[in-house]
Amino acid sequence: MRRLRNQTFALAAAVVAATLGPLGAVSADTDVVEYRQSVMQLLEGHVDAIMTVVRGQVAFTDHVVAHAESIEQLSQNMVDLFPPATGPDTLPTNALQQVWSNPNGFQTATLALQQAATNLSLAAQSGDQLAIAQEFNNLRRAGCDACHSSFRRRPSQ
Numbered sequence: 001m002r003r004l005r006n007q008t009f010a011l012a013a014a015v016v017a018a019t020l021g022p023l024g025a026v027s028a029d030t031d032v033v034e035y036r037q038s039v040m041q042l043l044e045g046h047v048d049a050i051m052t053v054v055r056g057q058v059a060f061t062d063h064v065v066a067h068a069e070s071i072e073q074l075s076q077n078m079v080d081l082f083p084p085a086t087g088p089d090t091l092p093t094n095a096l097q098q099v100w101s102n103p104n105g106f107q108t109a110t111l112a113l114q115q116a117a118t119n120l121s122l123a124a125q126s127g128d129q130l131a132i133a134q135e136f137n138n139l140r141r142a143g144c145d146a147c148h149s150s151f152r153r154r155p156s157q
Contacts, residue, residue, distance in 0.1 A: 029085050031091050036081040039074060046071045047144065050120075051119040054133045064132060068124035071139070072117040095151045106151055113143035 046067040052058045082099050088099060099106050116139040123131040 013109075029091055032083060032086045032093050033083075035074070036086070036093075036095075039081060041146075043071060043074050047140070050132075052116070054129075061127075062127065063137055065121075065124045066131075069122040072114075072121040075110070075114045075117040075143070078113060079107060088153070096151050096153055101152050102150075106147075109147040109151060112146060113139075116143040136137050 049060075049067045049087040050064055050071075053060055082095060084100065085091075087093065087095060087097055087100050107126050116135070120132070120139045123135040126132075
């Protein structure tokens with residue numbers, strides 16, 4: 001009787017493990033997408049904060065350095081946020097399949113973002129408002145817009 005109970009328990013454990021195994025993997029991949037979206041929202045928040053300063057809507061010019069440095073730091077790990085099995089073929093995401101099918105192009109786009117973020121950070125540290133505005137516009141064009149136009153699904157898609 002004890003042997004039958006142990007075999008039944010072992011079979012039940014195997015069924016649970018087999019069932020949870022794939023779910024655990026999907027959950028982990030979903031967690032990566034949610035983490036990636038959180039990082040992108042952080043970037044957007046820092047960009048929006050700098051934009052309100054550059055446009056003269058707020059006078060927090062002394063805050064620009066912190067926002068620019070945060071953008072620079074967050075941009076350094078961009079490629080890591082897009083591991084295999086986290087694309088639109090397996091999970092709901094705004095990232096286009098080109099992130100994974102064109103890794104060299106994606107790497108080039110992230111390097112452009114990193115360089116633009118570094119340039120913005122340096123301009124912010126200088127305090128030169130004209131340089132900050134120029135580098136901010138460059139970040140948006142060469143960094144954000146360039147990547148989003150090729151590697152991110154537009155809301156209307």
